[in-house]
Amino acid sequence: MIYLSPWDLGLASLLILALAGLSLWTRLGVERRLIVAALRTVIQLTLIGLVLRALFDHVHLAWVGLLALIMLSVAGWEVMSRQRRRLRGWWGYGVGTLSMFVSSFTVTVLALLVFIGPQPWYTPQYAIPLLGMVLGNTMSGIALGVDRLTQDAWQQRMQIESRLMLGQEWSRAVGHTRREAVRVGMIPTINAMAAAGIVSLPGMMTGQILAGAPPMEAVKYQILVMFLIAAGTGFGTMTAVWVGSRRLFDRRQRLRIDRLSAPRD
Numbered sequence: 001m002i003y004l005s006p007w008d009l010g011l012a013s014l015l016i017l018a019l020a021g022l023s024l025w026t027r028l029g030v031e032r033r034l035i036v037a038a039l040r041t042v043i044q045l046t047l048i049g050l051v052l053r054a055l056f057d058h059v060h061l062a063w064v065g066l067l068a069l070i071m072l073s074v075a076g077w078e079v080m081s082r083q084r085r086r087l088r089g090w091w092g093y094g095v096g097t098l099s100m101f102v103s104s105f106t107v108t109v110l111a112l113l114v115f116i117g118p119q120p121w122y123t124p125q126y127a128i129p130l131l132g133m134v135l136g137n138t139m140s141g142i143a144l145g146v147d148r149l150t151q152d153a154w155q156q157r158m159q160i161e162s163r164l165m166l167g168q169e170w171s172r173a174v175g176h177t178r179r180e181a182v183r184v185g186m187i188p189t190i191n192a193m194a195a196a197g198i199v200s201l202p203g204m205m206t207g208q209i210l211a212g213a214p215p216m217e218a219v220k221y222q223i224l225v226m227f228l229i230a231a232g233t234g235f236g237t238m239t240a241v242w243v244g245s246r247r248l249f250d251r252r253q254r255l256r257i258d259r260l261s262a263p264r265d
Contacts (some may be wrong), residue, residue, distance in 0.1 A: 001212050048207070053126040064122045068105070068131055075100055075139045082143040085150040090238045092261070095244050096142050103236030105133045107228050133204065133225055134232045137155060137189060142240045145185025149241050150260055152177045153248055157257050170249040178245050185237035189230050196226060229248035242255055 016038045020031040053062055076097030086092035108131045112121045118184055121127075153160065156177060163173035205222035209215055248254050 001210075004132060015247060019108070024033055030208075036087065042225050052124065052128060054159060055128070058208055059120070059122075059124060061120075061122050064124050064127055067124075067128060069134060071135055072101055072104075079139055079143045079146070083147045083150060084263050085147075085154055086260050087150070088261050091244075091259070093246055095240050095247070096139070096147060098143055099240035099243065100138050101235045103232045104131065104138050106183060107232040107235075108134055110226050111224065128203075130225070130228070137229040138232045138236045140188060141185040141237045144188070145181045145237040145241050146244050148184040149177060149181035150248075152180060153245070153255075154257060154260060157255060161213050163257050164253060164255065170253045170255075172244075173255075174245050174248070178241050179248045181241045181245075193226055193230060196222070209219050 016034065020034050023029070023031040023034065051067065055067065069096065074091055079100070080086055081091045081095030083092070087095060107126065109121075111130060112118065114129055116126055116130075118126045153174065160173050160177070192200075192202070202222050202225075204225055205218045208218035208221060247259060248256055
């Protein structure tokens with residue numbers, strides 16, 4: 001493996017500075033956010049690198065579980081922050097977090113116990129990267145799905161209430177909206193699988209090859225990870241959309257659009 005020096009990363013940062021300068025010159029207005037995002041990347045990745053080095057030296061289920069819960073909590077917050085009309089109260093945070101907990105944790109633990117089988121099964125070298133990849137992709141799918149659900153429910157509230165007045169149950173009245181929300185949430189994952197190996201080389205596979213792993217071993221790991229991501233995203237999005245849509249109706253099957261917050265700019 002060819003190791004990178006701080007000087008190499010410093011040279012790479014000149015590309016970001018050049019992009020920020022171009023944004024300033026052309027008045028795009030994204031230079032500040034670009035610099036902040038780049039600084040967050042450096043700080044966050046450096047911190048997680050230090051944390052992982054400590055975890056690798058002191059393998060314990062409690063520490064791995066604590067880091068996993070922190071990752072889940074932050075992912076749940078990111079899901080909520082990306083919604084234009086979120087569910088009021090703790091539901092806005094709870095729907096995404098619960099869905100990711102059910103789908104991502106289940107899929108990751110299944111992969112560790114059945115497919116990979118490290119000893120012990122919670123070895124951080126395998127558990128944390130796998131959970132991070134599944135959580136990151138599941139988070140995006142759930143955010144897209146729930147955002148589409150709440151937006152469509154608001155825009156189509158008259159049609160949904162008309163169906164309820166005709167005697168349809170809430171699940172049928174909002175059935176098309178739920179299916180569309182799940183479809184939107186799954187699109188990025190399906191596109192990534194369809195383009196893998198032809199249009200793009202996925203990040204994990206590329207990283208393993210750069211680290212010196214045999215290409216076919218990197219390909220096998222990448223296939224496993226993409227299947228895990230697809231399953232986690234699908235199950236998580238379906239769970240979030242079902243729970244979120246149920247929250248939009250009360251026990252008397254009335255549409256409770258007042259349970260959505262005002263739109264965010």
